[in-house]
């Protein structure tokens with residue numbers, strides 16, 4: 710698992726939308742100013758970097774060296790993030806933490822096993838937080854067009870084994886039947902503007918259409934994507950409002 714995202718990290722950092730200030734502030738309020746928070750599947754620090762301003766310490770953990778390298782560079786000067794190579798199967802090797810957040814990463818894991826282990830590792834009052842698209846993700850306006858281009862290039866296999874898409878089981882349902890069954894969901898609107906280069910960069914941030922996955926078809930892919938996008942809308946600019954969910958899961962009181 711050295712480079713799971715196949716060279717996607719710089720594109721991820723630049724073109725994947727962040728979760729927006731409101732979602733980060735919600736997480737910060739939940740964890741508190743002294744909280745030590747594990748950001749599991751941290752990628753290039755999408756959650757870790759803005760969260761670190763308002764909590765005690767963030768342990769930013771990811772199996773992908775490219776993601777960690779990009780995150781470390783972006784966070785230069787942020788003193789309270791520890792970047793650690795690890796994954797959901799090696800939680801016991803990590804320093805102690807008081808809460809955990811997973812941003813768009815829970816679906817990569819054996820979710821039930823992770824929650825059972827977290828029940829042993831998190832202190833009383835420890836929170837499991839998810840941040841990302843909610844139950845009804847908003848499809849980007851270019852997505853049907855880009856899906857066709859990815860299919861043309863055979864770059865559209867969803868690779869997460871325990872995903873909602875693969876198992877049909879939504880994370881809410883997995884959490885609701887776990888030790889962390891007290892759930893509180895909050896939705897935030899996040900307005901975004903994308904141009905053609907940003908939409909192409911976004912495609913290269915996905916594990917299934919990463920630069921490594923496309924190999925020597927990278928340039929033809931970019932060309933085909935550009936042509937299809939300008940045929941979709943010659944202005945080459947799209948605005949849309951994404952919906953971000955912050956899901957807070959606690960052990961039930963008593």
Ligand SMILES: C[S@@+](CC[C@H](N)C(=O)[O-])C[C@H]1O[C@@H](n2cnc3c(N)ncnc32)[C@H](O)[C@@H]1O
Nearest residue numbers: 713750751752755773776796797812813814817
């Ligand atoms: C889509 S990115 C999410 C990045 C960031 N947290 C965010 O909110 O955008 C998913 C990340 O999960 C990581 N990942 C994949 N399998 C994992 C596992 N078993 N344990 C921990 N992280 C994993 C990947 O390397 C990738 O960086």
